Amino acid sequence: MIPGIQDKKERLVGLVDCNNFFVSCERTVDPRLEGRAVVVLSNNDGCVVARSNEAKGMGIRMGQPAFEIRDHISAGRLIALSGNHLLYREISIRIHDIFRRFAPATADYSVDEAFLDMEGIPSTNLRAIGEAIVKACYDEEHIPVTIGFAPSKTLAKVATEVGKKQGERVILLMEESQWLPLLEKLPVSDIWGIGRRIAKRLYGESIYTAAQFAALPAIRIRKELGITGERTWRELHGESCIELSHLERPLQDSISETRTFPEDIDDYDYLRARIALYCAHVGKRMRSQGGQCGEISVFLRTNRFHTERGYYAPTASGRFDPPVSDTPSLTSRAVKLLEQIYHPGIGYKRAGVILSRITPICNVAPSLFEEIEDENQRRRKALQLMKAIDSLNRNPRKQTIQLASQLSIRHLGHNDGYSSSFGPAKEI
DNA sequence: TCTGGGGTCCTAGGACCC
DNA sequence: TCTGGGGTCCTAGGACCC
16 A cells, blocks of 8 residues: 555545635625625735635636735725634634534535535435535525535535536536546646646646646656645545545644734834734634644744845744743743844844644643643643633733733734724724 | 664655645 | 735655664
């Protein structure tokens, strides 16, 4: 058996995908957006992250910079909204609850997608189940969805993609004779798992369609694209080799928060305050999952589009032994790491904090030289304090308690994703 | 003086996803 | 002039061990 590749299994998987999810969410709270060309923008309103069908019809691309669509907006042809990610998350939770009612097992893949494990369900029932999911999502949440069923996840992806293009809500690809004609029309770059880089390489070898890709000898795929490429290739042949469990994990491996600034930042105090704020946020998210981390990283990035100035993208990491979960520990270490990588005179466009080596908080392997009693006591106290702070901060409108290091943010009151959902940021 | 080869662990970086 | 944010997985190469 090839390592990393499962034995061939007869499988049946579904993929539910919410159509134009962020735009659909906005339409649930403002029905006037129905039928209009609408886009949702990223933080800082920098680029397009979701488009209605009408906006797609106008040729607006995913990731397109906002300045390129300004004329459409000012002419009233297009409505652009800042993202309201709290709303999207709320609807996402309810939509995923609906999916769970219809499948023996599901794996939440993203905010707007889930895989359904349909093993053991007679394939003659699939269409009715798919239609019932579509109806429930629309009746209960006003979210249109598309569902594809196939023997592998990659083919289920093909199915939903084709369904969205053709305006069909439920697509079944059960036999090779059903998916092969679709692969002939599918650009190789649209295959799940084939990104821009690999697509470019394939074009160089005159491989343009998914069908051409699938017709290549397996051995060549393995040699040129490694195990990931081979998995994709096998999946296109109807062989399921990406496990659901890979996509579903109780605890994230890492938790991060990063932001792009509206302008280049050279000010150390400002960067330090942002890093402290990111620490508070990622710490809270980690604790809400019952996790603690053994490593923290801080990074800075200059503007990658300003190639003439050279790209500078330093990262610094530090270990925690034993792991920690409280904001003061995260922040003091992060600030030290920032000092290591910060150089004055360079304008930074982006910064972030990443927590990794995350383990469940109840299950700490004590470190070899740790004085266990004292350490446990210290940790318990820190944890109690952070729980108290988190519960006071539960209402995102009122950040009641903050660490002093978070308080020195005093300029650039831009839309950075912290305030957009609740109106202008409160002056500190 | 000669100076192997295989295993494991770790890390950085590349590639992908939505 | 202006270009998101949050993740995962794989691999190559170095360090280290016997």
